[in-house]
Amino acid sequence: MLRLSALYRYPLKSGKGEVLQQVGLDKLGLDGDRRWMLVDEASGRFLTQRAVAQMSQLSALWNAEGGLTLSAPGQSPIDIAVPGNDAELRGVTIWRDTLRVPDAGDEAGAWVSQFIGKPTRLVQVPLDRARMTEAGYGKDDDQVAFADGYPLLLIGQASLEDLSQRVGRPLEMLRFRPNLVIEGSAAFAEDGWKRIRIGEVEFRVVKSCSRCILTTIDPQTGERSDDREPLATLQKYRSQADGAMFGQNLVNDGNGRLEVGMPVEILE
Structure with missing residues (x-):
């Protein structure tokens, strides 16, 4: 069974993340994100x-x-x-x-x-x-606060484990600054999702997330990795025309509440 295994919020763009057990949603994603x-x-x-x-x-x-x-x-x-x-x-x-x-x-x-x-x-x-979110993706009235492009970012736990194995050391999920982490799916299964439901809220999967040098910064120390990992490995096996992809950008359709442990349903 797929479930929501972690929730993260970043009240200040590029500041430290907050680990949450539950949170509300508004037009711009997680409350306060x-x-x-x-x-x-x-x-x-x-x-x-x-x-x-x-x-x-x-x-x-x-x-x-x-x-x-x-x-x-x-x-x-x-x-x-x-x-x-x-x-x-x-x-x-x-x-x-x-x-x-x-x-x-x-x-x-x-x-x-x-x-x-x-x-x-x-x-x-x-x-x-x-x-407004980037034209050509999602709906014309989709909006975002100060996130790079979209209200929410989802990553599968198995995707992180796959990347960690390839890099050769455990990687912290916070390097990738997701809002939602899903457990129980195969590595990169989220690449093929179009719509999901968590609790009573539906989400549209609108675009893969292109990763940058920020992923090489240790979230605990603020130091950059000398070997450019994990970005270097992502560029070897997750490259597309727009860059090295890891995670999926989402838009929530409607408000509601999320709580860690909720089941996740793939609608499309």
Whole structure:
């Protein structure tokens, strides 16, 4: 039987992940998932571990009001509230998208600037300012917060075990930053899924996920692997025209709740 074996949320784009037992879903995926992001103060360009590896050590915990608690080595934790209706709107760029979203304020800005080491701002995306997903995949009204392209990422546990065996050492699932982990399927069975149901919520599988250098960063230490693994192995046996594929991007059709242990049904 297929089941949901793990749930992960990343309140701050490219910050540490949260391990969850249960969570709600809204139009943008898991409640609180990647609703916050760091941007360069001067350009508004988004920051991630690809260029700022120490972000792997930045803990960002989401609270029920939608706010954030940030903590990092050498800095006192800070609680940040959701920006109000009168908050300054800041122009930001994430990949090819440009949008205006609420800035979290100067206190938050000073804290993240100290951590990053250059002038940086913290921004938040409300539901009514979300981006559209990539044209040509999914439906015209599918939206996403600050995730790279889609609201949710799914990986099969057997797929990780297959990759670990090929690399020659155990790999942490958090290297690949999934939201949903499925147990009980064959390695890479998720490549052939089109629609699934978990609990009462249906999901569309819209696109394979192309992997980047971020997978070579140890989620515990923030250090990059000298041998470029596991990306080097993925490029040998999982390469397609768009890159080395690992995991499937999903869109949820409707709201609801997920809990670890729920059965997973393949609809198509």
